[in-house]
Amino acid sequence: MHxxxxxxxxxxxxxxxxxxxxxxxxxxxxKAKKEGAGLVIxxxxxxxxYFLKDSVYDMxxxxxxxxxxxxxxxxxxxxxxxxxxxxxxxxxxxxxNFYNSSFCISKGKIxxxxxxVYLPTYGMFEELRYFKPGGGFSIFDMAGVKASILTCEDVWxxxxxxxxxxxxAHIIIVNSASPARGIMTGLNKFTSIKMxxxxxxxxxxxxxxxxxxVNRVGYEDGIGFSGGSCIFSPSGEMERGMNYLEEGxxxxxxxLDLLNNERFKTPLIRDExxxxxxxxxxxxxxxxxxxxx
Amino acid sequence: xxxxLPKIDEHNFPIIYKHLSYFIKDEVAKAGLKSVVLGLxxxxxxxxxxxxxxxxxxxxSVTALLMPYENxxxxxxxxxxxxxxxxxxxxxxxxxxxxxNEYFGNKKNSAGxxxxxxxxxxxxxxxxxxxxxxxxxxxxxxxxxxSNKSELLLGYGTIYGDMASALNPIGDxxxxxxxxxxxxxxxxxxxxxxxxxADLWAGQSDExxxxxxxxxxxxxxxxxxxxxxxxxxxxxxxxDENLVNRIYDKIKKSQYKRxxxxxxxxxERTINIDFRYLRDWS
Numbered sequence: 001m002h003x004x005x006x007x008x009x010x011x012x013x014x015x016x017x018x019x020x021x022x023x024x025x026x027x028x029x030x031k032a033k034k035e036g037a038g039l040v041i042x043x044x045x046x047x048x049x050y051f052l053k054d055s056v057y058d059m060x061x062x063x064x065x066x067x068x069x070x071x072x073x074x075x076x077x078x079x080x081x082x083x084x085x086x087x088x089x090x091x092x093x094x095x096x097n098f099y100n101s102s103f104c105i106s107k108g109k110i111x112x113x114x115x116x117v118y119l120p121t122y123g124m125f126e127e128l129r130y131f132k133p134g135g136g137f138s139i140f141d142m143a144g145v146k147a148s149i150l151t152c153e154d155v156w157x158x159x160x161x162x163x164x165x166x167x168x169a170h171i172i173i174v175n176s177a178s179p180a181r182g183i184m185t186g187l188n189k190f191t192s193i194k195m196x197x198x199x200x201x202x203x204x205x206x207x208x209x210x211x212x213x214v215n216r217v218g219y220e221d222g223i224g225f226s227g228g229s230c231i232f233s234p235s236g237e238m239e240r241g242m243n244y245l246e247e248g249x250x251x252x253x254x255x256l257d258l259l260n261n262e263r264f265k266t267p268l269i270r271d272e273x274x275x276x277x278x279x280x281x282x283x284x285x286x287x288x289x290x291x292x293x
Numbered sequence: 294x295x296x297x298l299p300k301i302d303e304h305n306f307p308i309i310y311k312h313l314s315y316f317i318k319d320e321v322a323k324a325g326l327k328s329v330v331l332g333l334x335x336x337x338x339x340x341x342x343x344x345x346x347x348x349x350x351x352x353x354s355v356t357a358l359l360m361p362y363e364n365x366x367x368x369x370x371x372x373x374x375x376x377x378x379x380x381x382x383x384x385x386x387x388x389x390x391x392x393x394n395e396y397f398g399n400k401k402n403s404a405g406x407x408x409x410x411x412x413x414x415x416x417x418x419x420x421x422x423x424x425x426x427x428x429x430x431x432x433x434x435x436x437x438x439x440s441n442k443s444e445l446l447l448g449y450g451t452i453y454g455d456m457a458s459a460l461n462p463i464g465d466x467x468x469x470x471x472x473x474x475x476x477x478x479x480x481x482x483x484x485x486x487x488x489x490x491a492d493l494w495a496g497q498s499d500e501x502x503x504x505x506x507x508x509x510x511x512x513x514x515x516x517x518x519x520x521x522x523x524x525x526x527x528x529x530x531x532x533d534e535n536l537v538n539r540i541y542d543k544i545k546k547s548q549y550k551r552x553x554x555x556x557x558x559x560x561e562r563t564i565n566i567d568f569r570y571l572r573d574w575s
Contacts, residue, residue, distance in 0.1 A: 012319075015571060016574060052571075055574065183299045183301070183305050184299050185297075185300040185302055185304075186302060186304050186305075187304055187305055188304045188305060188307065188308060190308065190312075219319040219320055219323075220573055221573050222316065222320070224312055224316055224319075244308060244311075245312055245315055246315075
């Protein structure tokens with residue numbers, strides 16, 4: 001059996017306090033070790049908080065510079081305890097652009113960085129005001145399992161998971177900071193939670209993949225984040241879910257034999273016609289070009 | 294069906310209750326405090342806010358101030374005392390008659406009866422605010438707001454009076470929904486049943502003064518605000534044109550009450566314009 005254990009860390013980060021958040025992360029990395037998990041996943045911007053506004057400027061860290069030494073305790077913990085860590089932070093590049101990024105640290109080193117591609121800038125959101133969009137979706141090897149990180153709004157664009165899965169991802173890791181909003185007569189959860197759970201189920205089922213959703217909790221200026229972190233199996237069912245609105249952790253298992261089974265029974269990924277998609281997209285883009293002319 | 298104002302019912306009540314309670318708990322803790330103080334009138338709004346606060350922080354961390362004026366409804370004061378007793382919270386009764394009458398004096402005012410009534414009402418609301426903020430300092434407690442979404446949108450409140458607070462758990466909940474919430478919280482029937490009133494003068498009624506019922510206004514405001522439907526679209530759905538326009542007008546005209554004062558920009562970085570941080574920043 002090919003299985004790995006993962007700890008979902010549904011936390012309430014301290015807004016704008018990198019040091020306090022690093023301490024919080026270290027406590028949970030230790031907890032992951034204790035519970036026998038090889039990977040711990042934190043929510044979007046877990047090291048900084050979400051509605052940073054102008055403090056984005058103070059939170060940015062260039063991971064290729066001296067500034068990154070603040071993360072050394074995380075690198076060390078991942079090496080000493082043999083626990084990989086996915087966490088969110090404000091990344092600053094050499095040209096002083098800021099990104100809403102997530103890194104995966106394994107054995108003392110950063111093995112993957114995902115820069116959030118789709119930055120919501122409508123309603124209560126203003127990410128594009130501060131961040132530069134990432135340039136794509138990558139897959140990386142997580143203890144022998146191919147994974148891809150999509151951050152919150154990335155998943156609302158179905159093309160993101162399409163790309164990740166066709167690049168070879170078996171697990172789609174969704175880290176998020178989703179505010180609880182919308183009530184409906186007869187519904188026992190916020191409508192935002194309902195939308196999320198339906199979306200994640202569809203992605204897991206039609207892309208025949210594990211989907212792990214880690215959402216934060218806590219309040220920032222009255223806006224509450226809904227939590228409800230969960231895991232969907234490649235059959236589209238929610239295997240387990242955490243409480244809404246409450247801090248906590250949950251250990252989940254990924255079993256690649258089950259993924260193998262689902263992909264054999266319904267080989268949607270095998271049958272995906274990438275050439276056709278490419279041709280159609282080229283057609284769409286060329287038509288746009290013609291209109292511009 | 295989807296175009297109707299959602300009801301707070303037995304299905305969504307638990308998560309709403311949890312959410313509002315955690316909101317108070319989390320934001321009070323972030324302010325470095327443990328408790329709240331609120332003005333308890335005996336009306337449904339402040340009673341609901343009080344129930345949620347007691348659940349969030351525990352009965353020992355909520356203080357209610359009952360601040361009657363000489364002509365305030367005696368029944369409402371009784372209702373407020375009932376809530377205090379049921380929740381087991383501490384309370385103070387602070388009569389504001391003296392300072393209000395002292396300010397206005399007995400001399401005949403050249404202004405009309407209605408105008409002096411409104412001025413007196415505003416003064417009472419601000420006097421209560423001033424007492425609340427004094428107790429906020431005295432008790433190291435945040436002032437809990439008790440304005441609902443309907444009155445905030447309609448501007449049916451006194452700026453820097455009852456509209457002033459540090460935290461408001463019910464400001465995104467329409468009056469119609471407040472009644473539903475009150476039922477699920479187990480608020481006494483006498484509080485739920487009485488007609489909505491600011492109780493600034495004897496026999497005052499919100500709905501008479503506004504000229505429409507909260508139920509009618511809430512269903513329209515839900516479409517205008519929550520659903521971002523233009524007034525003409527709301528009218529096309531079968532709502533009374535005159536009422537839709539009146540409500541939309543009230544919302545627009547009272548926008549100033551919902552914002553911080555305007556600051557003339559002169560520097561490179563100006564408070565609330567391009568100096569942008571959360572209140573939770575620290």
